[in-house]
Amino acid sequence: MxxxxxxxxxxxxxxxxxxxxxxxxxxxxxxxxxxxxxxxxxxxxxxxxxxxxxxxxxxxxxxxxxxxxxxxxxxxxxxxxxxxxxxxxxxxxxxxxxxxxxxxxxxxxxxxxxxxxxxxxxxxxxxxxxxxxxxxxxxxxxxxxxxxxxxxxxxxxxxxxxxxxxxxxxxxxxxxxxxxxxxxxxxxxxxxxxxxxxxxxxxxxxxxxxxxxxxxxxxxxxxxxxxxxxxxxxxxxxxxxxxxxxxxQETPRLPLRSEPTIVLGEQPTEPYAGWLLVVDDDRRPVGWVEPHRIGTRTVSTGDLHRGGTVATEHGSLRAALDAALSSPSGRGVIVDASGSLCGTVEAHEVLTAIEGTRRPERRGSPA
Amino acid sequence: MTWLADNWRTVLDLALSHLYLAGIPLVVGLLVSLPLGWAAKRWSRSYPALITTTGLLYTIPSLALFVLMPGVLGTKILDPVNVVVAMTVYTVALLVRTVADGLRAVPDHIEQAATAMGYRGLRRLLGVELPLAVPVIAAGLRVAAVSNVSIVSVASLLGVSQLGDLLVDGYNRVIWGELVTGILACVTLALLLDLVIVTGSRVLTPWLRVQGGRA
Structure with a gap:
């Protein structure tokens, strides 16, 4: 001391x-x-x-x-x-x-x-x-x-x-x-x-x-x-x-939805409107892609939109909210401790979770 | 050239004593300058006084200093020690400032890190400050080496032999070969000492030769 x-x-x-x-x-x-x-x-x-x-x-x-x-x-x-x-x-x-x-x-x-x-x-x-x-x-x-x-x-x-x-x-x-x-x-x-x-x-x-x-x-x-x-x-x-x-604030249980994905290096099988999440062989998210822009080509790393951040399942609410806000699709990517995909969550769902966690703060002393 | 061929043994002997008379003061002068330079850095108020006083020593004409020495030291007029001590005085005159400036150039954040690690006294000087001051001190030493080689030749006028004898004798008897040999031998000796100092400095500062290395 x-x-x-x-x-x-x-x-x-x-x-x-x-x-x-x-x-x-x-x-x-x-x-x-x-x-x-x-x-x-x-x-x-x-x-x-x-x-x-x-x-x-x-x-x-x-x-x-x-x-x-x-x-x-x-x-x-x-x-x-x-x-x-x-x-x-x-x-x-x-x-x-x-x-x-x-x-x-x-x-x-x-x-x-x-x-x-x-x-x-x-x-x-x-x-x-x-x-x-x-x-x-x-x-x-x-x-x-x-x-x-x-x-x-x-x-x-x-x-x-x-x-x-x-x-x-x-x-x-x-x-x-x-x-x-x-x-x-x-x-x-x-x-x-x-x-x-x-x-x-x-x-x-x-x-x-x-x-x-x-x-x-x-x-x-x-x-x-x-x-x-x-x-x-x-x-x-x-x-x-x-x-x-x-x-x-640790993230409480969020209402995760399952997210359709495509594996890097494969080609889209069916027409898909909007953003599609790309994962690697271990189901770790690597970025987002708009299928209509690549047509029937395979997805390569050059096609990826990497703007979205990724939050971990039991991480902070700040990370979860940031993942939702930064994602081009509006769906924030949540992964588990090993980095593989758990699901996605939207910003309003994170906000609802924040409202639900309002509780008395830890104490500190003003000088 | 024929002159040199006929007299190379003499020239070699004179060169060796020239090296001795110029080189020993260089080493002793450095050893004397280290504590003085350190003191000038340690007590910043003493810096101007120490630097000015030692610097002024360099302005004493060499002939006068050589002649004064027997009176100060109680030696005989022909004793080579007179020359060695006088040359040491000149070396100190040149090196105190160099040592002080070299030590002062150690970056502040390194000094502070050393303090915070608990370095102090002699260990701090030898372990941190001096190694980092080597490039600056070596630069000063090179100047002193050349200066010593040149000034020592004046000692011929007192009868202490070295390469200066060739200059005096060659001039008096108008022997061009001897005169040129004397000049070339002095230059060679100066270059040789310079090479030794540069090499020594390089060996002592391996970190400056790595990519991106700096003092």
Whole structure:
């Protein structure tokens, strides 16, 4: 547990970066600090490992005052990930990952084994281990950054906008894998971002900071979306917060209809008006097609309309609604856990389901 | 050419002592400049003072410095140590700034990552900062090497032998072969040292030679 107790940071020159911040990041959970630039989120993060010293107040780690701990030891016990990974360009990927274990004096074979294990854990091929950071893509570098932070298995991870320098598709992958990893590891994580969507997706708890380093609200994401404490938070959380809140609601049983399909590479057997769903050999949806446009040809990948998103059976209501809204046929594609087709659902049916799930929100506390 | 054919043993001997008088100061100067450059980077207030002071050393005329050395060191006037120490002073004059700038050029996010990992002191310097400063330091070392090879020849006027002897003797006795040999030998020696430094720098920076590699 990381606990900020009335922490203030005033820089020489008078700028107050953080003012009277009291906040608890519970053990084993992800706490996201989010806010516009100049809100002191990075400063707050760096006060935890004492890269910046607080002017007033205290920060405790599991009840121990960090200002009384040995600086280097404190840091080696905390994983730290920054934008672009902050990798050492002169070290190979494996040597980068082994940085903290080396500083801790582990023996060579143990460092080697641990580094290889982590390389695999963050989803990188073993042959990348001997490469230098410059030879990796941005997303791969970021994964190495996470692996390096995890190397000595620290209970605490500090992450400063780790995914903001990669493109949106890669970012989403990294976020998903980060959540999967956290599901296995259960670290106490303090995560800084300026992106409210990322905060809401990743945080067990989200702390919104305003310019000048004052805490505006801290709450679970769903509560934050439903009950912003003031106009600043409401503004920051954004316009479509009602829609986004749906991602925290698991889809109830939807009235799925069975959907006529055609297998990729086959030709339409009978005349069919409107959109027809194309699946692969394992009944996984690959896209939509208008049969009258291909006539008696076989359906090839070039004919596919890929605009529609796909939602999983027990996924969020947001995904289900999005699948319906984005589908060219107006019928949202729902698949099971293995990705094969369950059926389709229309937008109004999802809305009916949403109406049926209205229930009291989980509690959170305004600051 | 006939002159060289007749005197190649002498030329080789002189070249070796030239290499010694120019090369040893290069190594010692680098070792002295590393802590000074590091200090200039570490305490940013000391940077202007350290850089200006060491830089000014380079403006002392070499002949004056060579002559001064016995007085400072208590050595004999003909002792080659005078030349070695004076050349070291010049090397330091050139390298302190290079080392400081090389260390300062380490990107901020890498410095911060190093701090956050718990790197400090000597381990941080040797493990992170110095390796990344190698290309800049090597560039400065190349300038110092050429400068040393050229300045050392002045030591002939004090009677410390090296390739400069060929220039002085060739000039005084108007032996063109000797004069040209002296010049060519100096140039060859400078190129040789340059090659050693470039090769050393390449060996120390394998990451710069990979596709997309950068400092």
């Amino acid at each position: 990381i606990r900020f107790d009335a922490v203030t940071k005033q820089f020489p020159g008078g700028t107050v970066a953080v003012e009277d911040l009291s906040l608890t990041a519970p053990t084993g959970r992800i706490t996201v600090l989010v806010g516009p630039s100049g809100c002191g989120k990075t400063t707050s993060l760096r006060m935890v490992n004492r890269m910046i010293q607080p002017t007033r107040g205290s920060i405790t780690l599991d009840g121990q005052d960090t200002s009384r701990m040995n600086e280097a030891q404190l840091r080696r016990g905390m994983g730290y990930v920054i934008q672009h990974g902050g990798l050492f360009p002169h070290r190979t990927v494996l040597d980068n990952i082994g940085t903290v274990p080396r500083l801790l004096g582990w023996d060579r074979t143990r460092i080697r084994a641990r580094s290889n294990e982590l390389l695999e854990r963050v989803g990188l091929a073993p042959e990348l281990g001997e490469r230098y950071p410059a030879q990796l893509s941005g997303g791969q570098q970021q994964r190495v950054g996470v692996a390096r932070a995890l190397a000595a298995d620290p209970p605490v991870m500090l992450m400063d906008e780790p995914f903001s320098a990669v493109d949106p598709v890669v970012r989403e992958q990294l976020q998903d894998e980060f959540l999967r990893l956290q599901g296995e590891l259960g670290k106490t994580i303090l995560f800084v971002t300026h992106d409210i969507d990322e905060a809401i997706k990743l945080g067990d708890q989200v702390a919104v900071l305003r310019v000048g380093g004052r805490l505006a609200q801290v709450a679970e994401p769903a509560y934050l979306l439903a009950h912003p404490a003031d106009d600043f938070v409401a503004d920051f959380v954004g316009r479509d917060r009602g829609y986004r809140a749906l991602q925290f």
